[in-house]
Amino acid sequence: MKIQTAVAHFDEPLYLESGRILESYDLKYETYGELNAAKDNTIVVFHALTGSHHAAGRYEGDTKVGWWDPLIGDGKIVDTTHYFVICVNVLGSCFGSTSPMSINPKTKEALRLKFPVLTISDMVRSQMNLFKRLGIESAHAIIGGSMGGMQALCMAVEFPSFVKRAILLATTYATGPWAIAFNKLAMEGIKNDPRFHDGNYDPNDFEEEGLLSFAIGRMAGHISFLSPHSMNKKFGRNYVETDGLYELFGRFQVEKYMEYNGHSFAKRFDPLSYLYIIKAMNIFDATRNYDSLEDSLKFIKAKLTLIAFQGDCLFMPEEMETIKTTMENMGRGDRVDYACIDSHYGHDAFLVEYDKFDFYIKKALEAKV
Amino acid sequence: MKIQTAVAHFDEPLYLESGRILESYDLKYETYGELNAAKDNTIVVFHALTGSHHAAGRYEGDTKVGWWDPLIGDGKIVDTTHYFVICVNVLGSCFGSTSPMSINPKTKEALRLKFPVLTISDMVRSQMNLFKRLGIESAHAIIGGSMGGMQALCMAVEFPSFVKRAILLATTYATGPWAIAFNKLAMEGIKNDPRFHDGNYDPNDFEEEGLLSFAIGRMAGHISFLSPHSMNKKFGRNYVETDGLYELFGRFQVEKYMEYNGHSFAKRFDPLSYLYIIKAMNIFDATRNYDSLEDSLKFIKAKLTLIAFQGDCLFMPEEMETIKTTMENMGRGDRVDYACIDSHYGHDAFLVEYDKFDFYIKKALEAKV
Numbered sequence: 001m002k003i004q005t006a007v008a009h010f011d012e013p014l015y016l017e018s019g020r021i022l023e024s025y026d027l028k029y030e031t032y033g034e035l036n037a038a039k040d041n042t043i044v045v046f047h048a049l050t051g052s053h054h055a056a057g058r059y060e061g062d063t064k065v066g067w068w069d070p071l072i073g074d075g076k077i078v079d080t081t082h083y084f085v086i087c088v089n090v091l092g093s094c095f096g097s098t099s100p101m102s103i104n105p106k107t108k109e110a111l112r113l114k115f116p117v118l119t120i121s122d123m124v125r126s127q128m129n130l131f132k133r134l135g136i137e138s139a140h141a142i143i144g145g146s147m148g149g150m151q152a153l154c155m156a157v158e159f160p161s162f163v164k165r166a167i168l169l170a171t172t173y174a175t176g177p178w179a180i181a182f183n184k185l186a187m188e189g190i191k192n193d194p195r196f197h198d199g200n201y202d203p204n205d206f207e208e209e210g211l212l213s214f215a216i217g218r219m220a221g222h223i224s225f226l227s228p229h230s231m232n233k234k235f236g237r238n239y240v241e242t243d244g245l246y247e248l249f250g251r252f253q254v255e256k257y258m259e260y261n262g263h264s265f266a267k268r269f270d271p272l273s274y275l276y277i278i279k280a281m282n283i284f285d286a287t288r289n290y291d292s293l294e295d296s297l298k299f300i301k302a303k304l305t306l307i308a309f310q311g312d313c314l315f316m317p318e319e320m321e322t323i324k325t326t327m328e329n330m331g332r333g334d335r336v337d338y339a340c341i342d343s344h345y346g347h348d349a350f351l352v353e354y355d356k357f358d359f360y361i362k363k364a365l366e367a368k369v
Numbered sequence: 370m371k372i373q374t375a376v377a378h379f380d381e382p383l384y385l386e387s388g389r390i391l392e393s394y395d396l397k398y399e400t401y402g403e404l405n406a407a408k409d410n411t412i413v414v415f416h417a418l419t420g421s422h423h424a425a426g427r428y429e430g431d432t433k434v435g436w437w438d439p440l441i442g443d444g445k446i447v448d449t450t451h452y453f454v455i456c457v458n459v460l461g462s463c464f465g466s467t468s469p470m471s472i473n474p475k476t477k478e479a480l481r482l483k484f485p486v487l488t489i490s491d492m493v494r495s496q497m498n499l500f501k502r503l504g505i506e507s508a509h510a511i512i513g514g515s516m517g518g519m520q521a522l523c524m525a526v527e528f529p530s531f532v533k534r535a536i537l538l539a540t541t542y543a544t545g546p547w548a549i550a551f552n553k554l555a556m557e558g559i560k561n562d563p564r565f566h567d568g569n570y571d572p573n574d575f576e577e578e579g580l581l582s583f584a585i586g587r588m589a590g591h592i593s594f595l596s597p598h599s600m601n602k603k604f605g606r607n608y609v610e611t612d613g614l615y616e617l618f619g620r621f622q623v624e625k626y627m628e629y630n631g632h633s634f635a636k637r638f639d640p641l642s643y644l645y646i647i648k649a650m651n652i653f654d655a656t657r658n659y660d661s662l663e664d665s666l667k668f669i670k671a672k673l674t675l676i677a678f679q680g681d682c683l684f685m686p687e688e689m690e691t692i693k694t695t696m697e698n699m700g701r702g703d704r705v706d707y708a709c710i711d712s713h714y715g716h717d718a719f720l721v722e723y724d725k726f727d728f729y730i731k732k733a734l735e736a737k738v
Binding site: 213215217255 | 544549551561582584588589591592597604606623627628
């Protein structure tokens with residue numbers, strides 16, 4: 001599989017949904033496979049909150065593969081011998097695209113909290129500019145889970161002629177208060193950490209130990225990615241260590257899991273990027289500029305495939321089902337497929353239980369449109 | 370209704386489950402109604418994590434009533450013209466019973482982190498000493514929700530001849546990893562707050578503004594007390610304020626709710642008490658000193674009434690159903706009543722939707738045993 005990583009610089013303004021303007025910006029992206037002569041074999045993959053453009057393959061010297069590697073590659077479900085796959089690091093993220101810590105060319109200083117609030121729509125429009133530059137006029141399919149699914153839905157509504165097939169996993173059409181509440185813990189954690197200094201931190205300070213309160217906020221996220229059932233299955237009441245005599249004083253496995261994931265994340269992810277991305281998720285509402293969900297969905301030309309997970313406590317199956325029933329009520333039931341996967345992995349399932357849903361992705365990619 | 374508040378001092382050691390000893394201790398408690406001559410009309414009410422002995426009635430000058438006032442009083446479901454109701458502030462709590470901030474008579478200093486880890490069983494045994502002192506040899510009924518239900522279950526198992534009827538609401542027989550995970554956020558929040566000073570804080574420092582990270586931990590608790598459904602109903606995606614032009618920059622109602630509840634709580638509750646009480650909840654496991662749940666439940670003589678709430682995301686209905694089915698499998702199905710209340714209030718339901726479950730409490734109190 002041919003992997004290419006690149007940065008595209010755009011020296012033209014991006015008009016943001018908020019009314020503000022990003023004068024210029026970079027997008028870091030990765031591609032797998034090759035664009036064919038007709039330029040009609042593109043599959044756009046959108047990453048989630050903490051993901052990056054590195055969706056598949058392994059970099060030299062790395063032990064880990066990209067975040068959706070089991071699905072993307074030569075001979076895999078998203079077959080890179082046929083398709084040209086592209087994944088763009090979203091605006092605001094800290095893996096190479098323009099973010100709050102990017103240097104403002106005018107002031108030579110990082111933008112930090114002067115960085116504008118972004119929306120999912122802003123992220124999507126910036127990516128469209130990249131596809132245009134690459135000469136891609138339409139995508140065979142676009143795929144995303146969680147925040148990636150929000151981008152997919154948004155692109156299907158706002159760029160209907162670009163999108164032939166849209167596959168959404170573990171996502172919603174409008175972020176609910178439960179998800180906003182979990183994000184709130186991270187926001188408060190970051191904001192109140194004494195080392196955050198109202199955004200004027202020195203990132204080098206975090207190399208050895210991330211912001212402690214950011215880590216707590218991320219631990220909260222890790223609760224929301226699981227579910228009571230998945231936690232029972234994964235951890236139960238198991239102790240990781242006791243003091244020998246009395247397990248009363250021991251530490252639970254679930255506590256160790258949270259500590260590890262919270263602290264390691266706080267070391268590797270920029271807190272300002274996190275603030276801006278969860279803000280974009282919180283304010284995502286596919287109905288915002290429309291009278292209703294129906295009024296929004298009616299713009300979609302793509303064949304929609306919705307994959308929900310039974311145990312998802314962050315974006316409940318009911319939310320994706322609402323997209324399906326709204327399409328049906330509009331007399332467009334033939335343009336939507338919905339599957340609710342029986343899973344105990346909670347929201348994380350779209351990154352774990354590939355064998356339970358890859359069939360639906362295969363079917364969606366092969367669907368006549 | 371006659372309300373009396375008192376403190377009982379015990380100058381005798383309490384042998385704790387951990388092996389440690391509390392040389393002496395105080396218990397603050399409140400009673401409603403009057404103990405009859407036969408001393409057989411007592412109803413013990415157990416409070417939850419952040420509750421107190423003040424379960425009912427209104428103190429002079431107060432605007433708020435006790436935490437279960439709609440149920441306890443003259444002519445109410447727990448009728449204080451018939452019953453003598455008693456509610457004890459649990460050991461470790463900060464409302465008058467011995468706690469980490471109590472002064473060690475030997476050193477004249479607060480115990481702080483030298484305070485011993487307590488278990489639910491320790492709390493229950495200390496209360497039994499109070500009942501003994503009051504000459505109460507058995508209770509007509511014992512009632513508790515959440516951590517109060519843990520105490521009720523523990524008392525029914527460990528003091529079978531004392532308990533005639535045990536009513537448990539929104540609780541479990543062993544705290545699961547989901548609840549432990551939420552408590553972990555509070556533990557980390559408190560521990561990492563720079564003003565906590567490893568437990569050597571000056572409580573006066575918190576009067577104006579509680580520990581910020583403690584507030585974040587408590588906000589996490591408030592997520593667990595609700596549910597995705599109850600949050601949708603209560604808050605939806607409503608904004609509490611916008612900047613006029615763009616709701617993009619507004620604050621969500623759910624965020625305001627969390628801020629208010631988190632910060633006000635951190636001002637009024639002692640962080641060390643919180644640490645010790647959530648530890649006691651985490652390590653609660655009615656099977657710990659037994660071979661199995663059945664082996665534990667077989668000691669119970671009381672008639673059990675289990676009231677679960679459909680939307681409870683902290684202690685799931687399945688957990689209380691396990692108590693019921695275990696009793697049935699032991700051939701003691703006639704000693705247990707189980708009701709699962711249809712509610713969208715989540716775990717909080719036992720403090721809110723009285724009219725949906727008061728009937729079951731009435732029935733339980735009147736049951737022949």
